[in-house]
Amino acid sequence: MSLRSTLSRLRYRYFPDHILGEILSKTWIDNAIPVAILVLVLAGLGLWDGDLVSLRSLTGMAPQYAETLLVTLGMVFVLLAGGIDLSVGSVFALSNFIVLALFNMLGLPIGVAIAAAILAGGLVGAVNGVLIGYLKLRAFLTTLVTMIIVKSVVDLLLLSFAVRIATPVTTSTFWDFLSFDTVFGIPPSILFAIVCAVVGHIMLTRLRLGWRILAVGGSRRSAYNAGLPVRRTIALTYVMSGMLAAAAGVLYAARLNAAGSDTGVGLEIVAVTAAVVGGNSLGGGRGSVTKAVLGAIIVLVVTNSVVRLGLPAGGNSLALGVILLLAVVIDVKWVKNRGKLLSSVYVSPAWMQLPACPPTAEGSGSPYALNDKLADVQLIGLGEIDGPEDPILDEAGNLYAGTRHGDIIRFHAPDFTTHEVFVHIGGHPLGLTFDRQGNLLACVAGMGVYRITPEREILRLTDQTNRSWLSVIDDSRMRLADDLDVAPDGRIFFSEATIRFDMSDWMVDALEARGNGRIICHDPATGRTRTILPHLRFPNGIAMCRDGQSFLFAETWGCSISRYWFDGPRAGQVEVVVADLPGYPDNINRASDGGYWVALVGMRTPAFDLMLTNPALRKRMVERVAPDEWLFPNMNYGCVIRIDETGRVTDCLWDRTGRNHPMITSMREHRGWLYLGGVSNNRIGRYRIPGADPDWTAAASYRGEAA
Amino acid sequence: MMATRTRSPLSQEMIVAAIAALLFMAFFLTQPVFRTTDNLLSLLQNVSILGILGLGMALSIIGRGIDLSIVTVMAMSSAWVLQLANSGLPLGLALLAGLLLSIAVGLVNGALIAFLEVPAIFATLAVATLNYGVVRTALLDDNLVYLKAEVPGWFHAIGGGALFGIPNPVLLFALVCLLLHLFLRYDIAGRFLYAMGENPAAARITGIANRPLTLLQYAICSVIGFGAGMILASTIGSVETRIARSTMVYDVILVAVIGGIGLSGGKGGVRNVIIGTALIGVLLNGMTILNTPYTVQNIIKSVILMLAIVADSILNPRDEQTSQQGDI
Amino acid sequence: MRKLLTTVLAGFLTAAPALAEKPDDGLVFESAAALKGKTVAYLPIAMGFDLTEAWVTGLKKDAETWGYELTIRDPNWSVDAGAQAFAQLIQEQPDVIVVHPPEIQAYARLIQQAERAGIAVVVVSLKASTNADYFIGPDWYDMAVAQTKSVIEMCGKSKGGSGKIAVMQGVLTNPTSQYGIQAIEATVAESGGDIEIVSNQAADWDASKAHAIATTVLQANPDLCGYVGMWDNMDVGIAAAIREAGKQDTVKLVSSGGGNRDSACANIENGNFATYISYDAAAQARDLMMVVRSVLQNPPEEPGAHPVALYTPLRSIDKATMHSGSCWSLDTLQAYGP
Structure with missing residues (x-):
């Protein structure tokens, strides 16, 4: 190996190129933009006048921040569901007025006053919600009108009571606590806002309502067609927004104890600005509480700083306008180009060198030499089945195969001319196998491992494994479970081809040639699922060896077949059985002669082999x-x-014309026939194996009754 | 074309027109003062500025946008014109400067929306803030700018004069209505604007140059705002720039939208703005005659607007399957 | 840093005369030392209009002369931004906060907080509901009484007028309106039917809104005789409406304000305003300058305990009484000080 290729190999082995793409594919990366903007803003202001970003200055902002954050949170909920709430400023003013009027003027207990204020906010929200959610009015127009109505009502009330409501007739320790005290130096208002933010975060990310809000905002039509209560969900967001704005109004009342015609004016703009600067999209579906928190901080720091800097009149607007515009432009561009950026950095090839490729030429004497044995296979279900990756037969001789449509199709024995949908699973079933009880087990792309009883009951066995600590990608979820087999004790061993790509992009994984795949063990007895062999190059077929302590597995991009012992004296060891296949191995299944059938889904080419050494x-x-x-x-x-168990090739079947089965992903031997499947084929082939035991079935073999 | 858009025999436009007519009759029959020609003219005069701004807003909404900066443009560019005139610049040049300023603001709006793909509501909001900030800091000495310079009489006549007994602002409103109507109905750019508003992606695929069209659209909006500002300035003889920070822009949106111009774009025309303006005008005028306090006026006005929207929504319900995503 | 430099520089400049053989009259050095290095904060409704710019001229001059630091916070008409700025100022602990509250109540609690924090507070022009150490500004009740009396004088039935007047208020929660409207109503009631208010609306200090309202009011009341406005900057809208209606001779507009030449005297000359009650913001600027000097030399031991009121003398201006000194101009004020 030359120095250069050694360096290249080391460079690509130890430098984690793939991390960048994986970080970019995280949903929380959207927060990077508001965080960057915040850091820039703080740095810029700090350079201008260090005192602007001092701790004293920032904590001085806390009470006002609490109010802004509450209103922004409400606005974000509404925006997420695809609406907008312009009435928040007026609700804020109304709630402020109600608290002061009930407590200061009428002398009611403060608890009653606060409850009444928040209830009033909820009521205005409910009016908005009913009009927009149930009557399907335009959000912008409707809340614009409620904004003016509520604001006018408050103005009207102020006209009569503005002075009287500001002079308290009673006192309350709680109100004084809310107004003046701190808890460990933190004003109670900000604590309350933080609690609201945490609850909101949990709702959006963990609770049904939050998911519904995101679904409705993401695609209202799909949500409606999926049977979600679209109207109620939308209405609820306005109620939440109204109550949060009212809560902010209560805090304002505690802070200033005053109501004026200016109270809450322009708050809707502040809230929308904070929401959008934080990266929540207008129009719905994209956003989070974290973004609201960041956006509110940015807007508040900027607005307060420009006041403090004492810029000439209008300078405030100038600074604010520039920063907001910049923030939004960056955000818009980021959202638009994130996908492009991701797709250009996500694929991160690694170094690999395959052993020399054995010849396949006819007459070369190679065990892989070309022939035309598959020339006249019988075809089953031609044009009626799409993507039978791994066909399998039960003891009665019925033929099962998964399809791209998410079904498992059953062809009836003995002639396979009729078929039915055995079950509908929803994802593309790849590897299939029968367990000792006659249940069909399936690896389903994107979904995990499923068990289908003969009575067609579907049960999910597992769809997650242990999370590895250093993986950026959440590798606990199964992305591409591929093939499986069952050990004598019932444990299921299955391969997950790659954790970095979905089914639709499985071939892109070949360009990386990194060990992105793994083999996982699920024990139905305990329900535990554990990764046992990580970092494999697209592990694919799995077949139990006849010793009951080990299995063979194929690594597609590694062009190799290995054997892993899970029990017995060699437990935990891996041994390469065939290191230099001329093609890319897919599924492995038992053969009647004591050996194993291996499908080579494609053949190596010198060009691609060479390219693997040049990441x-x-x-x-x-x-x-x-x-x-x-x-x-x-x-x-x-x-x-x-092959036999030592890796010696004992037979080789080609379709030279490429007419019926140029690409084969799996094959099953059953009573002297070999059934051929392909993940992108529209047929299943049936090949009579010369000299094979006409009674041999895989089930018998697994029971130990046959080879 | 109208037939395909109207789902119910009673569109929002007709409902609002009916309410306006009803109110008009009610005031006409019960209030002797309302009946006078003078009052009817002052009714028109009072809403003509709002109406002109509403036309600009309508233009932006038809092209699937919104122009929240129109009031700021009105205030800031007209204030600058007065300041320039005060400093001794000939009025003509001052007007030209103001016009160029407003066009520049419109182009910035359009560029942000067309090229940087910032949502219109946000781009114009930010530009409004920016426009106020820049002009106030760099170009104006004071919040309130009086017209102190000696200017030709025709300038005062813009807003203060009358022709055949009709106040000039009303005539100018009619003129802008006519020009905009011709533009929207007969000019190629106007027709394309509807196409872009109806479905921007389809318009683009068809070969319509969306981006230049967006620039044009917001430039025209700004020019209309500037025109309204000059009418206002010549009427009062001063410009209070604080109006830029007021909630007037919401009134302007209401005037445009209440008459039946869909916020999702591609629908409506000058007639809708006239109807919306008429409703607001009759309401405000009638209530002022009844000596209704300003805040109560606002409540009554908004409640009637709300009723109109609700009636429209009940008569023409939105269909979950065809309503557009992200349509607020 | 720049601020520090200017302070140091200003310090040298003021110290310079002391190095010369200036006799100590017993107070001159002591008082200068009391002012030096102090901080004064100025928090108006907004900068950039005649009143707030006029008031600050005196403070700016003194800050230079006596070497105290003047910080200006401009909340630009936003009550909330103003309240936030006030709260920040309390944290920063200046020696005096000069505040111009936008509404009666908005800063009430903050003024108390400042006083509790030991900061002296001076309220300018718009009286807050809480008392500060000093109040400098007009008595809005007396002001409105003067305006109403003036309009009764011109429009009362006994004087041959129609007896019908209209009122245009500004922002309703502002003391101008709160106390002003009570004064107007009381004075009208006192007149015993000599005069009646036919329209009473608010235009939020906005000239164009005032214009729209006045236009209709004039149409609705063809025999209207007088109009009472509450601030010159807004009342020009009423004047325009009167002019358009061609009623400059029949409808008398009584306005009020700080007496800036452009807003006050110019409008009297051209007949927009019949009478103008001025609270002379230039004089107030001088009052403010002196009050701040006084507070810095003799800081209140218990801020807010002994409030002092300096109600500005009002000056009625009309065509007959107007003279060259009736109004001031911002340019000269800024150039030469109050």
Whole structure:
């Protein structure tokens, strides 16, 4: 190995290129923009006048921040559901007035006054909600009108009571606490706002209502068609917004003990600005409480700082306008280009060198030599099935296969001319197997491992495993469970081909050639699921060895087959069985002669083999060339081989014309026939194996009754 | 074209027109003062500024946008014109400067929306703040700018004069109505504006140059705002720039939208603005005659507006399957 | 840093004369020392209009001369921003806070807090409901009484007028309106039917709103005789409406304000205002300058305990009484001080 390739290998082994893309694909990365803006703003103001961002200055802002945050939170809930609430400023003023009027003027207990104020806010919100949610009025127009109505009512009341409401007739220790005291130096108002923010965060990320809000805002029509209570959800967001604005009004009353015609004016603009600067989108679906918190801080720091800087009249507006515009432009561009950026940095190739490729030429004497044994296979379900990745037969001889539509189709024995939908699972079933009880087990892309009883009951066995500590991607969820087999004690071993790509992009994983996949063990007895072999290069087929202590597994991009012992004296060991396949192995299943069938889904090409040693080239290709033009491994032409347990090739089946089965992902032997499946085929093939035991079934083999 | 848009025989436009007519009749029959020609003219005069601004707003909404900076443009560019005139610049040049300033603001709006793809509501809000800030800091000495310079009589006549007994602001409102109507109905750019408002993506695929069109749209809005500002300034003889920070822009939106211009764009025209303006005008005038306090006027006005919107929503309910996503 | 420099520089400038052989009259050095290095904060409704710019001229001059630091916070008409700025100022502990409250109640609690924190507070022009150490400004009740009497003089039935007047208020929670409207109503009642109010509306200090309201009021009341406005900057809208209606001779507009030449005397000359009650903001600027000097030399031991009122003498201006000194101009005020 040359020095250069050694360096390249070390560089790509130890430098975590893939981290950047994985970080960018996180949803919380959206917060990076508001955080960056906040840091810039604080740094800029700090350079201008250090005192602006001093702790004293920032804590002095806390009571006002509490109010702004509460109103912004309400606005974010409404925005998330696809609306807008312009009435928050007026509700704020109304609530402020009610508290002061009930407590100061009428001398009612402060608890009653606060409850009445928040109730009033909720009522205005409910009016908005009914009009917008149930009567389907335009949010902008409706809340604009309620804003004016409520504001006018407050003005009217102020006209008569402005002076009287400000002179308290009673006192309350709680009110004084809210107005003047601190808890560990923190005003109670900010504590209350923080509690609201935490509750809001939990609601949006963990509770049903929050998910519904996001669903309605993301796509109102889909939410409606999915049967969500769209109207009620929308109405509730306005009630929440009204109550939060009212709570902010109560805090304002505690802070200033005054009501004026200016109270709450322009608050709707502040709240919308804070929400949008924080990265919540107008129009719904995208946003979070964290963004509201950040946006509110940015807006408040800027507005307060420009007042403190004593800029000439209008300078406030100037500074505010520039910063807000900048923030929004950056945010808009970020949202638009994040996908592009992600797609250009996500794929991060690693270094790999495959052993020399054995010859496949006809007459070369190679065990892989080309032939035409598959020339006249019988076709089953031609044109009626889409993507039978791994066909399987039960003891009665019925043939099962998954389809891209999320079904498992059953072809009836003996001639397979009729078929039915056995079950609908919802994801593309890939590897299939029967357990000892006759249940069908399936690896479903994007969903996990499922068990289907003969009575067609579907049960999810597992869809998550332990999270590895250093993985940026949440690898506890299963993305691409691929093939499985069952140990004699009932434990299920299955492969997850890659944790970095979804089913639709499975081939892109080949460009990385990194060990993105893993083998996972699920024990139905305990319900535990644990990753046992991480960092495999697209682990695919799994077949139990006949010793009951180990299994063979294929690594597709590694072009190799290995054996792993999970029990017995060699437990935990891995041994390479075949290191230099001429193609990319897919599923492995038992053969009647005591060996194993292996499907080669595609054949290696010298160009791609060479490219694997040059990650930089692949990186450039991904960045600069359209995906359709990328150089992928050849997946158009493959074959089926049979090996014995030592890895010696004992048979090889080709379809030279490529007419019926150029690409094969799996094969099953059953009573002397070999059934051929392909993940992008529209048929299942059936090949008579010369000299095979006509009574051999896999079930018998697993019971130990046959080879 | 109208037929495909109207789902019920009673559109919002007709409901509002009916309410306006009803109120008009009620005031006409019960209030002798209301009946006088003078009062009817003053009714028109009082809402003509609002109406002109409403036309600008309508233009921006038809192109699927909104212009929250129109009031700021009105105040700031007209204040600058007065300040320039006071400092000795010939009035013509001062007016030209104001016009250029307003066009520049409109182009900034358009560029932010068209090229930087900032949502219109936010872009124009930020530009309004910015416009106020820049002009107030860099160009004006005072919040309140009086017209102190000796100016030709025709300038005062813009807002203060009358022709055939009709106050000039009313005539100018009619003129802007006519020009905008011709633009929207017969000019290619006007027709394209509807296409862009109806479905921007489709318009773009069809080959309509959305971006230049957006620039044009907001530039015209700003010019209309500037015109309204000059009428106001020549009427009162001063400009109070604080109006830029007031909630007047909401009144302008209401005038445009209440008459039936859909906020989702592509719908409505000059007629809708006239109807909306008429409703507001009759209401305000009638209530002022009844000596209704300003705050109560606001309540009554808003409640009637709310009723109109609710009636429209009941008669023309939104369909969950066809309503547009992100349409607020 | 720049502020520090200017303070130091100003310190040298003021110290310079002391190095010369200036005799000590027993107070001159002591008082100068009392002012030096102090901080004064000025928090108006907004900067950039005649009143607030006039008031600060005296403070600016003194800050330079005596070496105290003057910080100006401009909340730009926002009550909330103003309250926040006030709260910040309390944290910063200046020696005096000069405040111009936008509404009767808005700063009431903050003024108390400042006093509790040991900061002297001077309230300018608009009296807050809480008392500060000093109040400098007009008695709004007397002011409105003077305006109403003036309009009765011109429009009372006994004087041959129609007896019908209209009132245009500003912001309703402002002392101008709160006390002013009571004064107007009381004075009208006192007149015993000699005069009646036919319209009473508020235009939120906005000239264009005032214009719209006045236009209709004039139409609704063809025999209107007088109009009482509450601030010159807003009342120009009423004047325009009167002019458009061609009623400059029949409708008398009584306005009030700080006596800035552009707003006051110019409008009397051109007949917009019939009478103008001025509280002479230039004089108030001098009052403010002196009060701040006084407070800095003799800080109240218990701020807010002994409030002092300096009600500004009112001056009625009309065409007959107007003279060259009736009004002031901001330019000269800024150039030469109050």
